[in-house]
Amino acid sequence: MDLDLRKVRYFVAVADELHFGRAAERLHIAQPVLSRQIRALEDELGVQLFVRTKRATELTSAGRQLLDDARSLLASADATRRRVAQAARGPKTFTIGFMPGLTVTAAVRAFGAVHPDVGIELIRTTWDDQVDVLHDGRVDVSVVRLPIDQSGLTVRPLFDEPRVAMLPVGHRLAGKPVVDITDLAGEHLLQDPDAVPEWRDIAVELRTRTAQPVPAMRSVEEKLEHVAAGRGVSIVPLSVATFYQRSDVAMVRVESLAPNTVCLAWIAARRSRLLPEFADLAQQVPWTP
Incomplete structure (x- = not known):
């Protein structure tokens, strides 16, 4: 049936x-x-x-x-329909997804220089849809942050970058050059603890089952609004913290945190020659976390 x-x-x-x-x-x-x-x-x-x-x-x-x-x-x-239609038209456009804090300009310029006849489109993604945009056909390739579900994907690493804590500017640890993850044990984490595995071993609220609900947040800007209001802290990649700097939020380096890995991903079953070509160029250009 x-x-x-x-x-x-x-x-x-x-x-x-x-x-x-x-x-x-x-x-x-x-x-x-x-x-x-x-x-x-x-x-x-x-x-x-x-x-x-x-x-x-x-x-x-x-x-x-x-x-x-x-x-x-x-x-x-839906993705199959888009890809079949695109294959019939030929590779006239190439769409790239990218996560907040990441700048894809160098890779886009390098690709455009080699393929001036291909139109390049960009879509900013989020933690929630950085892989969905590949499976539903909205983008051809996506610059993603691990961890992701890599099922059905080809994934190539680009670079690693440190993660930092975002604190209210009046926080007791704000202004310190570096803190340990254990210094944040009593704080409320404004994100899914699975996104910060190190948190599970030290978080007081998880051990005492007093965890507060995490507000629904669709963007980095919303997350930083909650941080600035003193509702908790957030762990983000350095490039995100740098890109979204604001005077009422402090950035503090945290020891004992594994770096965040940034990769390029696309659907493994795709046969477009543009995908490995873009990946090769992206791995050659400089990336600035």
Whole structure:
């Protein structure tokens, strides 16, 4: 049995909204049509995906499993369409993703000098989507910060750089030339502890199970606003700290922190000759953390 991607898209909309009416409005179709399509999908799969009552719509266990798989399935289908269309047009554009704090100018100039006929586009990424933009086809290559899920990717290292602590300017450790990671044991970390593995061994709030929730943050600027307000500290690569300097946030070097590795990544199955060419050039130009 082949999955109908249109029905899968309808399913994701209902799963996101948990409301057939709102999902129908989002999809610009009539609610009865949407209900019939979901029932047809359930019949094809032989499972119930939603439990509907007068008060709520909820996913079943089968529905939750389908939702886990559906997003990557749809992203892969969209990426395939983009790549096929691009292959038909020829390599007229080349899109590069890059993380905050990184400057790709030298690599872009070197590539442009070799391929003046190829248009170069740039997309700034985040910790959350630096790999997603590769899988969904938004970029051809991405300058990423490890760790990432490297499944299905070709990854080439570019350079390592130190990580530093960002503190409120009035913090007791601000102004010190260097601190140890243990000096920060009592602080609240404004990011996922998995991003700073060294934190798990020393963090007081993790050992005492008093960890405060980490606010949702979509950018470095938002993170630094929370730091400046005294809500916690953040560990970032040196290039990020340097690029986003501000007078109410102090940068302090931290001992016992492993460096951050910056790499170039692209989809391993891609056959474009431009990918290894750009990678070779990127490894030859200077990078300034």
